[in-house]
Amino acid sequence: MAAGIKTIILLSFVLALGFLLIILSCALWSNWLPLLVALTYILAPLPNSLCSRCAGADDFSADYNSAFLDFGHFMTGMMVVTGVALPLSLAHAGIIAPVACAMSIAGGGLVYGTILTYSGFFSESDEF
């Protein structure tokens, strides 16, 4: 597991870089609305992890019940698109600068990629 330590350090650097981009995109224009992007991307893996707990055969029917999983996937897709669409629409309305929009999208992508990679490397189950 020697590669694990290097991966953790690399991932933490990438996570810090993502948060740096988001916070810079807020602080340079002193407009703290893009911080919502960080919140969205942090909350994005949550539906899958919650719903994969609930899925499974229940007491009433013998077959495998994957409606919870599907709902989790649906919510995840919505969250990821929200993280991209929120700064885009804010920039379209002229509330934040276009550069701030690009920076917050890139930072959010880095944060979400870190979360995905971390859970892909280090979790026991293959669901992220």
Place this chain on the structure above:
Amino acid sequence: MSLPRRSYDPRRVCLIPFPTLPSFLQTNKRSLGIYTSGALFAIGWWFFLDACILSSLSSRPPPSSQDPESPWDPPVVTISFADWVPGLCGTLGMIVVNLIDKQHLTEAVGFGSATFSFGGGGGGFGSDSVQWRARLFLFLGFALMAGGLAGSITVMTVKYLVPVLPPGYDYYGVANVVQNASIMLSTVLLWISQNQESEFEYNLTL
């Protein structure tokens, strides 16, 4: 010499065959379809919310509009509740369509056709009233969604295209149509991908 048996019909319909999906896409086709469906739903709603944000910002007077030579005039048209109705109808229809148990739609006869009709309902429609009611709700859901799409086109035409407006207001109507179209596409994609057999169907849980 005997040819090996094939499990599929090898005759080709298209001269140039469709490209097959790569293997990692084929194993979790179902979850990818559902992710894409959620993404489409969010894209639609964000188009509409973008138009709402623009409209709300344009109807707010600027703080430094005290100079008398250029008085601030309010916008001609803003987004009102009438623009929200088609999207709400479409979302309600999507919820209705996805709450139907799909096994009830296709099965010919319920568990014992005579015993499973509650209260003797659906007497004139054959013995399986469950299937009849499920199909009725499916029709209602799709009618709600199609009504939402038609309503959004109506709102765009009546409110934004027919009156002579300064340029830029078309976007509100177009965003409404895009919202309803992507809600409908999202529902169709969700329906298709939920009918796919998933590879992870047989999980042993204790």
